[in-house]
Amino acid sequence: MTIKLRYFAWVRERVGKAEEDVEVPAGIATVGELMTWLASRGEEYAHAFDNPKVIRAAIDKTHVKPQSPIGTASEIAFFPPMTGG
Amino acid sequence: MITTIRIQREPFDAATEAKKLSAKRTDVGALVTFTGICRGNEGAEPIAALTLEHYPGMAEAEIERHVTEAIERWPLLGVTVIHRHGRIVPGEDIMMVATASSHREAAFAAAEFLMDYLKTRAPFWKQVEKADGKIWVEAKATDDVAAGRWAAPDKKHQAAE
Numbered sequence: 001m002t003i004k005l006r007y008f009a010w011v012r013e014r015v016g017k018a019e020e021d022v023e024v025p026a027g028i029a030t031v032g033e034l035m036t037w038l039a040s041r042g043e044e045y046a047h048a049f050d051n052p053k054v055i056r057a058a059i060d061k062t063h064v065k066p067q068s069p070i071g072t073a074s075e076i077a078f079f080p081p082m083t084g085g
Numbered sequence: 086m087i088t089t090i091r092i093q094r095e096p097f098d099a100a101t102e103a104k105k106l107s108a109k110r111t112d113v114g115a116l117v118t119f120t121g122i123c124r125g126n127e128g129a130e131p132i133a134a135l136t137l138e139h140y141p142g143m144a145e146a147e148i149e150r151h152v153t154e155a156i157e158r159w160p161l162l163g164v165t166v167i168h169r170h171g172r173i174v175p176g177e178d179i180m181m182v183a184t185a186s187s188h189r190e191a192a193f194a195a196a197e198f199l200m201d202y203l204k205t206r207a208p209f210w211k212q213v214e215k216a217d218g219k220i221w222v223e224a225k226a227t228d229d230v231a232a233g234r235w236a237a238p239d240k241k242h243q244a245a246e
Contacts, residue, residue: 079208
């Protein structure tokens with residue numbers, strides 16, 4: 001399953017790109033599992049996802065939790081806690 | 086009901102925007118405006134500017150969700166939310182929330198509710214330019230607490246996360 005991943009703020013800086021299309025291996029069912037898998041993809045990903053507890057995620061532009069199923073997501077975003085306002 | 090949600094790079098005029106909510110009508114008895122302004126310091130250190138990154142599409146959608154909730158919870162006559170992105174220098178306005186109602190209670194409460202949720206749920210990230218480099222602003226736990234107090238009892242667990 002190909003999913004568009006988007007990264008924002010320091011997650012984007014650490015990964016070194018704003019977005020990419022990724023072929024997610026079968027067996028990865030949740031957002032948390034996806035983060036664990038991403039962390040294994042190389043040094044920059046390991047650095048970005050070394051503390052998944054502080055990273056927030058959104059599926060198709062809606063906030064989700066680590067235990068949320070990926071389901072039929074077309075876009076998943078990872079970012080630090082928000083600091084707007 | 087007048088609802089305006091804008092995400093933009095350009096400056097805005099908060100007074101002009103707020104006035105639109107009470108123009109040409111006589112049922113508005115209360116208008117609350119909050120304007121967030123770029124400070125010249127972050128902590129004890131001076132900053133040259135801040136840059137706001139956002140998630141286009143989701144920022145609008147998330148603000149809209151909370152504006153809809155505010156309209157459901159309070160008897161509002163108008164809501165305006167404008168949030169800038171890009172580079173902003175100290176003294177410039179970053180964002181505004183304006184709420185109009187017949188009476189002040191609803192206008193005050195809805196404006197505060199929207200601000201508390203925008204801080205913790207709208208996908209914006211601030212980076213400040215200090216003398217020794219650019220630093221991402223860290224989220225404050227007190228902002229989560231502020232947002233949590235608006236949750237209905239059955240939603241409290243969700244909001245606290």
